[in-house]
Amino acid sequence: MYGLTQLFSGLTTAALLFLVAAGLTMIFGGLRIINVAHGSFYMYGAFIVSSLVGTALTSSAHATALFWTALIVAPLVVAALGALTEYLVLRPLYGREHLLQLLATFALFYIFTGVSLLFWGGQYRSISIPPMLQGHLTVLGATLPVYNGFIMLIAVAVGLFMWWLLQRTPLGWRIRAAVEDPEMLAAMGTNVRGLFTGVFTLGTFLAGLAGAIVGPTQSVTTGLGAQILVSAFIVAVIGGLGSVAGAAIGAIIIGLSQAAGVLWAPQFESAFIYVAMILVLAIRPSGLLGVPEQ
Amino acid sequence: MLSLQDIHSFYGRSHILQGVSLEVEAGETVALLGRNGVGKTTTLRTIMGLTPARKGVIIFDQQDITRQATHRIARAGLALVPSGRRIFSNLTVRQNLLLAQSHSKSPIGEGWTIGRIYDTFPKLAKLDSRRAGFLSGGEQQMLKLGRALVANPRFLLLDELTEGLAPAIVGDLFMWLKQLQDEGLGMLICEQNALFALDLAQRAYILDKGQIRHQGTADKLRGSKEVMQYLGV
Numbered sequence: 296m297y298g299l300t301q302l303f304s305g306l307t308t309a310a311l312l313f314l315v316a317a318g319l320t321m322i323f324g325g326l327r328i329i330n331v332a333h334g335s336f337y338m339y340g341a342f343i344v345s346s347l348v349g350t351a352l353t354s355s356a357h358a359t360a361l362f363w364t365a366l367i368v369a370p371l372v373v374a375a376l377g378a379l380t381e382y383l384v385l386r387p388l389y390g391r392e393h394l395l396q397l398l399a400t401f402a403l404f405y406i407f408t409g410v411s412l413l414f415w416g417g418q419y420r421s422i423s424i425p426p427m428l429q430g431h432l433t434v435l436g437a438t439l440p441v442y443n444g445f446i447m448l449i450a451v452a453v454g455l456f457m458w459w460l461l462q463r464t465p466l467g468w469r470i471r472a473a474v475e476d477p478e479m480l481a482a483m484g485t486n487v488r489g490l491f492t493g494v495f496t497l498g499t500f501l502a503g504l505a506g507a508i509v510g511p512t513q514s515v516t517t518g519l520g521a522q523i524l525v526s527a528f529i530v531a532v533i534g535g536l537g538s539v540a541g542a543a544i545g546a547i548i549i550g551l552s553q554a555a556g557v558l559w560a561p562q563f564e565s566a567f568i569y570v571a572m573i574l575v576l577a578i579r580p581s582g583l584l585g586v587p588e589q
Numbered sequence: 590m591l592s593l594q595d596i597h598s599f600y601g602r603s604h605i606l607q608g609v610s611l612e613v614e615a616g617e618t619v620a621l622l623g624r625n626g627v628g629k630t631t632t633l634r635t636i637m638g639l640t641p642a643r644k645g646v647i648i649f650d651q652q653d654i655t656r657q658a659t660h661r662i663a664r665a666g667l668a669l670v671p672s673g674r675r676i677f678s679n680l681t682v683r684q685n686l687l688l689a690q691s692h693s694k695s696p697i698g699e700g701w702t703i704g705r706i707y708d709t710f711p712k713l714a715k716l717d718s719r720r721a722g723f724l725s726g727g728e729q730q731m732l733k734l735g736r737a738l739v740a741n742p743r744f745l746l747l748d749e750l751t752e753g754l755a756p757a758i759v760g761d762l763f764m765w766l767k768q769l770q771d772e773g774l775g776m777l778i779c780e781q782n783a784l785f786a787l788d789l790a791q792r793a794y795i796l797d798k799g800q801i802r803h804q805g806t807a808d809k810l811r812g813s814k815e816v817m818q819y820l821g822v
């Protein structure tokens with residue numbers, strides 16, 4: 296049942312990738328900005344949880360309560376940082392050349408990395424899984440850590456929430472309209488700049504949430520952001536830049552290709568996601584649900 | 590109601606509008622005519638704040654809107670019916686209308702609701718939950734006009750409304766615009782189809798290379814050989 300275990304592992308990766316890529320793709324779709332610093336928000340989510348929870352487990356009830364609090368506080372702090380970043384750094388750059396925007400988010404990436412070294416140092420930090428979410432489930436003979444199930448559950452909940460927001464609410468229609476034609480939306484009386492700040496804040500909130508929940512599954516380091524950024528970009532690109540539903544499908548494809556790599560050819564594991572990307576883009580150059588640029 | 594005074598606009602480094610001045614009174618229909626690429630669309634974009642003027646003043650309803658953000662200009666009561674397929678193609682017809690809806694306290698005439706839009710354009714009512722991207726060219730024009738009207742604007746800016754439409758639909762369009770005029774809605778109509786615009790308008794301006802070349806009543810311009818020749822009519 297090693298295969299099934301790998302499938303679960305792939306879906307866990309997919310869940311995290313979706314949370315990060317959903318923000319990345321929305322920010323590109325609306326603001327037309329390729330946010331290289333997006334991974335940094337993810338990293339901050341993990342670091343903030345590690346600071347709040349601490350490494351040592353004191354009493355189990357206390358640890359669990361602390362963990363839930365951290366899970367809410369960390370994404371909120373990250374989102375506030377995101378809002379500030381959009382307002383101070385990106386706003387003046389809308390409508391400017393892409394290279395300048397890319398340089399700005401690239402610079403932010405370095406600054407955020409530097410600041411994290413200042414605050415949290417260069418050592419690895421580890422976060423314990425709260426007692427409530429420890430242990431394993433056995434599904435069809437394969438093992439699934441309870442915590443991985445929890446990660447998937449959060450991603451599914453976020454996915455459903457995003458679907459509801461974008462399909463069923465006037466705010467969501469505005470976001471989709473802004474992706475298609477921000478000028479016309481403004482000419483119809485919507486404050487598109489304010490909407491963009493909201494989209495950026497929501498995107499960074501999701502990155503912060505992903506970082507907050509990933510903490511207990513791996514060691515928290517400064518490199519966390521760069522690590523996920525590359526995969527999340529691939530997810531966003533194969534899903535079609537701007538499409539949240541595409542990001543969900545892309546995340547599953549990449550998560551499972553990675554798992555297939557581990558299963559069949561561990562020495563070429565990292566090649567698998569690139570092969571998946573090449574295959575998808577060869578068939579659909581704008582991504583699975585992307586719209587070709589005019 | 591709307592007044593442009595010595596407006597200069599640029600796209601990047603190219604100087605598109607070179608001192609355009611024009612006036613439209615409340616309830617008046619004015620045509621802005623000229624060949625392709627003389628700055629008609631840029632004039633409308635500049636009024637809406639999409640291509641802000643570098644120089645000059647734009648007054649709407651006694652308010653200086655020259656440096657205002659586009660959404661504030663829209664909320665002040667200006668609505669743009671753009672040229673081309675600029676509906677939100679991923680949203681349904683109703684969603685397109687809902688995003689534009691505003692509840693103005695001082696609408697012109699009896700005021701517009703989605704219900705009244707559907708009464709005026711029964712075809713749109715039938716397409717209510719259809720994705721706007723699937724609409725035909727004529728239906729998209731109706732949606733663009735309906736979308737501008739549910740905002741309950743105090744003034745309409747129309748950009749190349751007849752472009753690419755079948756003659757029968759152009760006839761319908763003429764009738765609808767006439768009704769809006771009768772309700773007292775002011776309009777600035779940019780058109781390649783000069784005769785269509787001159788039939789609706791009381792006055793017209795002829796734009797050439799970013800400057801106003803001629804102006805006068807619609808009747809006078811229609812009678813001028815020079816103007817008609819320039820417009821290629």
